[in-house]
Amino acid sequence: MMRALLLDRPGPPSSLHVGAVARPVPAAGEVLVRVHAVGLNPVDYQVASGGHAEWEYPHIPGLDIAGVVHDAGPGPDPRLPVGTRVVWHQDLRRPGGLAEYVTAPTSVLAIVPPEVNMTVAASLPCAGMTAYQAVVRRLRATGGQYALVQGAAGGVGGFAVQLLAAAGATVVATSSPPNHPYVRGLGAETVLDYRSAELASALRAASGGRGFDLVVDAVSPASAAQGLLLLRHAGGLAAVAGRPSLDAVPPFGIAPSLHEIALGAAYTHGDVASRSDLATMLTELLRLVAEGKLAPLPIETVKLDDAPEALDRLAGRHVRGKIVVRLEGP
Helix, strand or coil: CEEEEEECCCCCHHHCEEEEECCCCCCCCEEEEEEEEEECCHHHHHHHHHCCCCCCCCECCCCEEEEEEEEECCCCCCCCCCCCEEEEECCCCCCCCCECEEEEEHHHCEECCCCCCHHHHHCCHHHHHHHHHHHHHHCCCCCCCEEEEECCCCHHHHHHHHHHHHCCCEEEEEECHHHHHHHHHHCCCEEEECCCCCHHHHHHHHCCCCCEEEEEECCCHHHHHHHHCCEEEEEEEEECCCCCCCCCCCCCCCCCEEEECCCCHHHHCCCHHHHHHHHHHHHHHHHHHHCCCCCCCCEEEECHHHHHHHHHHHHCCCCCCEEEEECCCC
16 A cells, blocks of 8 residues: 545545555556655646546546656566656656656656756656747747747746747746746846736837747736737747637738647657657756756645645646655655
C-alpha cells in the first residue's frame, strides 16, 4: 500500500483527500517511480472538476512528476536502471503522481541532470514545455521581433518571457501591477496592467504602433481573441489556455497564423513519435536550466496533505511562479 491524494468523484480541490491505495505494478515498457516531487498546474483542478471518462476512482491527480526509478516491468530499458532520476509530463488518463509511487512509459521520461534538483525538475514539464512548444517550435521567435505575453506572471508566461527574450525579441507583457517588477526581471521590457481600460491602445503603442509579430496567450480564449487583433500582418499567436474564436478577425486583413498548444494531445492523438517528443523537449529544458540559460520560476513547496489548499489557491489565478508538492528529498 501507499499514501496518495485521492479524488473519489469529480469535484473541486476541497474534495481531494489523502488515503491509502495499492502500489501500482509496472507493465512491459514501463517503470515504477518513487515520487520525490510533483508540480501543480491549472489542468489538475480543471480536469478534476469534470472528471474523465477513462478514470477509475479513486483517481490520483498530478501530471508533472519527478522521482527515482524503483523497479521496471518486463523488458527493462537499459537507459533507465534502478536509481535513475527522471521527470515527465504524465498522460492525464493515467493515475497521476501525487502518491508515493507511480508508473510511466519509458518513452516519455527525461533523465534529470545532476545540476538540477528534483523540486526544480518537477516545476518544468507542463509550463516549460508549453512555453517551449509555443515560442521555439511553433512561433519560431527570432531577434528583431515584437512579442506579447498575456498572463506573464504564471508558469507558462514566465517561461515564455524568458525564451522570447533569449531569442532576441522585444518582449511586452501583461500582469497585475504587483507582479510588474517580477515580470521585468524575467526579461520583459514593458509590463502593463491587464485590467487597464486603455490596455489595447497601450499595447499598440508598445509594439511601435505596428502590431506584434508574436503573441503568447496564457489567459483564456477571450484574451487570445483580443491578442489576434494586436498582431501585425502575418503575425502568429500561440493559444495555451483555449482556442480563440476568429469571428472578430476580418478575412484578407491580418492573415494571422494560430497555434493551439495542447501537450496532452500528444497522448490522446495516439502518435508514438509525439509522445517521445515530450521527453525530447523536456531534456532540452533541463539542459538550459543546468547551463544557467533558463531560470527556474519561483517555487513554493507544500506537503501532500496541503495539496488541496494549494490547488484552490492556484485556481484563483494569482500564484506567481510554481507550486510543487514535495514527497521526498530536496
